[in-house]
Amino acid sequence: MNPTLNTIDIIVADIQDATAFYARLGLTFTADPAYPDHASCDLPGGLHLMLDTEKFRGSAQAKGWSRPSGDPRSFLAFQFGTPAEVDAKYAELTAAGYPGVQEPWDAFWGMRYATVTDPDGNGIDLYCPLAASSDGQ
Structure with a gap:
């Protein structure tokens, strides 16, 4: 099963x-x-x-629960339609006071990528596939 x-x-x-x-x-x-x-x-x-x-x-929880410490252990990833939308959402969230972890950048795996954290420190990735360059790379 x-x-x-x-x-x-x-x-x-x-x-x-x-x-x-x-x-x-x-x-x-x-x-x-x-x-x-x-x-x-x-x-x-x-x-x-x-x-x-x-x-x-x-x-x-039968024995109780305590909040883990340290860096985010998981991330939720939200896909956007354009790189500009990734940049705009990152700017909106960080301007609203949510911590930015990674400013938007063109990642080597072919995506516009940025990371913020939610109010509890959970990682939130914002991304969009980049258009292929004219030389096929």
């Missing part, structure tokens, strides 16, 4: 801060009235993205 990956759960400190950040990337979360420390969003292709506060996650 092969399991199906259908949900990603991000642990956050504050639901409102997190949903405001992800709204800037076009995601709309629905809060769960029964659990104010939980929100979810359906994504294309059947993937489901959840946000749970540290408090909620800690109460759901």
Whole structure:
């Protein structure tokens, strides 16, 4: 039996801060009235993205839960239609106070790429495939 990956759960400190950040990337979360420390969003292709506060996650673990420390351990990647859109979104997010990790650049693997972090330090990649150059490279 092969399991199906259908949900990603991000642990956050504050639901409102997190949903405001992800709204800037076009995601709309629905809060769960029964659990104010939980929100979810359906994504294309059947993937489901959840946000749970540290408090909620800690109460759901038998032995408790503590926030990991260190650099982001995972990244969500958002594809844009043009390199200019990557640059504009990076500028918008960093101007709004979200930390920039990598300013937009033309990566050697053929993409315009930039990275910011969400309010909880999770890595958020912004990218767009670059058009092939006239010499085929």
